[in-house]
Amino acid sequence: MNQQIRVxxxxxxxxxxxxxxxRTALFNWLFARHHRGAFILRIEDTDRSRSTDEYIxxxxxxxxxxxxxxxxxxxxxxxxxxxxxxYVEKLLKIGKAYHCYCSPEELERKRQIAISSGLPMKYDGxxxxxxxxxxxxxxxxxxxxxxxxxxxxxxxxxxxxxxENSQLEDLIIMRSxxxxxxxxxxxxxxxxxKISHIIRGDDHLNNTPKQIxxxxxxxCETPQFAHLPMILGHDKSRLSxxxxxxxxxxxxxxxxxxEALVNYLVRLSWxxxxxxxxxxxxxxxxxxLQNIGKSxxxxxxxxxxxxxxxxxxxxxxxxxxxxxxxxxxxxxxxAENQDIDLLWLSKTIHLLKExxxxxxxxxxxxxxxxxxxxxxxxxxxxKFLKPQSLEYLCEIRNALFTQIFHLRLGRNRSEGSRKxxxxxxx
RNA sequence: GGUCCCAUCGUCUAGAGGCCUAGGACAUAGCCCUCUCAAGGCUAAGACACGGGUUCGAAUCCCGUUGGGACUACCA
Numbered sequence: 277m278n279q280q281i282r283v284x285x286x287x288x289x290x291x292x293x294x295x296x297x298x299r300t301a302l303f304n305w306l307f308a309r310h311h312r313g314a315f316i317l318r319i320e321d322t323d324r325s326r327s328t329d330e331y332i333x334x335x336x337x338x339x340x341x342x343x344x345x346x347x348x349x350x351x352x353x354x355x356x357x358x359x360x361x362x363y364v365e366k367l368l369k370i371g372k373a374y375h376c377y378c379s380p381e382e383l384e385r386k387r388q389i390a391i392s393s394g395l396p397m398k399y400d401g402x403x404x405x406x407x408x409x410x411x412x413x414x415x416x417x418x419x420x421x422x423x424x425x426x427x428x429x430x431x432x433x434x435x436x437x438x439x440e441n442s443q444l445e446d447l448i449i450m451r452s453x454x455x456x457x458x459x460x461x462x463x464x465x466x467x468x469x470k471i472s473h474i475i476r477g478d479d480h481l482n483n484t485p486k487q488i489x490x491x492x493x494x495x496c497e498t499p500q501f502a503h504l505p506m507i508l509g510h511d512k513s514r515l516s517x518x519x520x521x522x523x524x525x526x527x528x529x530x531x532x533x534x535e536a537l538v539n540y541l542v543r544l545s546w547x548x549x550x551x552x553x554x555x556x557x558x559x560x561x562x563x564x565l566q567n568i569g570k571s572x573x574x575x576x577x578x579x580x581x582x583x584x585x586x587x588x589x590x591x592x593x594x595x596x597x598x599x600x601x602x603x604x605x606x607x608x609x610x611a612e613n614q615d616i617d618l619l620w621l622s623k624t625i626h627l628l629k630e631x632x633x634x635x636x637x638x639x640x641x642x643x644x645x646x647x648x649x650x651x652x653x654x655x656x657x658x659k660f661l662k663p664q665s666l667e668y669l670c671e672i673r674n675a676l677f678t679q680i681f682h683l684r685l686g687r688n689r690s691e692g693s694r695k696x697x698x699x700x701x702x
Numbered sequence: 703g704g705u706c707c708c709a710u711c712g713u714c715u716a717g718a719g720g721c722c723u724a725g726g727a728c729a730u731a732g733c734c735c736u737c738u739c740a741a742g743g744c745u746a747a748g749a750c751a752c753g754g755g756u757u758c759g760a761a762u763c764c765c766g767u768u769g770g771g772a773c774u775a776c777c778a
Binding site: 286287320321323325326327376379380383384387390393394396397398434438440445447448451453455457458459462477478479481482485503505506512513514540544547549550552569570571572573574576579580581582589631632 | 727
């Protein structure tokens with residue numbers, strides 16, 4: 277293992293693992309695997325009021341479904357508060373941080389004034405050089421940002437980005453309740469975990485100069501940064517619930533294959549010539565930060581669906597049989613513990629997979645072949661099949677499907693099984 | 703408002719100054735295959751945001767304009 281390369285995915289458990297987060301995780305994972313480095317999973321749950329254990333489980337489940345395995349973690353920041361306190365103490369001691377006695381209300385008032393008068397909304401530094409601190413008051417701790425000069429971020433994707441230090445404000449690194457804040461813990465953890473490359477969304481690019489100064493305060497070398505372009509909705513605004521499903525597990529529910537989602541996500545801002553379909557091994561071999569584009573990408577459900585049907589068509593029937601099972605159970609097509617002839621199921625799937633774009637559709641088609649007792653009710657069928665497919669099912673003239681039709685009408689499964697064998701072999 | 707990022711078909715993208723009459727993929731349309739629906743094959747339509755430079759030569763480099771996005775919390 278290459279000890280030099282260490283990357284991490286650091287979601288906050290305030291919601292599901294969404295499309296954008298999944299792609300960030302994927303790129304980190306690919307980078308680690310390509311370089312034979314370490315991929316670390318870290319849960320950023322310092323905001324206790326918004327973080328839940330349930331979301332942690334959901335995020336981990338999403339990672340597992342996508343087959344993104346990690347080498348270290350999952351670490352939880354709430355279990356590391358002692359470490360952060362030490363780091364804060366150190367900064368206080370060397371004079372890189374100071375106590376701030378301003379109340380949130382006071383700060384909010386100043387911010388409103390700044391907005392209405394069109395001035396920059398920056399902390400005024402009131403407590404920066406306080407001579408006689410009041411030790412009994414609840415205090416937050418602020419980091420002392422340099423106030424002049426430039427900070428340069430040499431980003432592996434965006435290139436050289438320059439920030440004026442005068443724009444940076446003394447950010448709060450520890451709240452008055454003693455809990456540390458994001459921009460600080462990120463750095464503390466990345467130092468502590470010896471992260472070599474930070475690959476994250478470019479919504480963090482503006483945070484980077486602040487974090488660089490924290491590295492400097494600790495006299496630590498900064499890691500390499502790579503800021504990925506955002507994924508947008510069809511209207512080019514940030515992807516959110518109103519654009520449809522954004523959580524990774526929702527795609528599992530809808531019958532998408534993890535390989536299809538991974539293949540779709542990897543092609544957002546990344547390309548390898550004209551190739552569209554990649555195996556996992558190919559991705560690991562080809563992946564490089566160098567051919568990641570700089571511009572945001574619009575999420576396109578049509579192309580994802582096309583990839584999914586491609587992967588369904590090219591999957592082994594045995595594997596599909598296994599994957600479609602939860603859908604059959606959920607729909608009540610088979611009972612939870614029903615004994616089902618897997619060979620028969622596989623052969624039926626073989627006949628249907630070409631026209632199923634997802635596992636949900638596949639299950640719906642299967643309904644008509646599995647339920648012996650169910651007569652076809654066109655009204656009911658209409659709910660699950662497209663008109664053409666319904667027509668196709670009902671007007672069966674194709675010899676092959678005539679046989680299955682008989683089977684479905686429910687005479688004898690072994691009889692049907694024999695006929696499917698004949699059909700699939702010819 | 704301030705700071706930062708971005709800009710090739712509707713969408714994802716190829717493009718590293720001449721291989722560009724700008725290539726591929728999704729979606730769209732047509733044709734072929736076919737007893738239906740799919741799948742597959744072929745074809746069509748469809749883009750370098752705009753304006754200035756630099757250069758013998760610009761999608762590609764530089765500047766500006768316009769448009770989009772992100773950040774601007776005792777959120778992450």
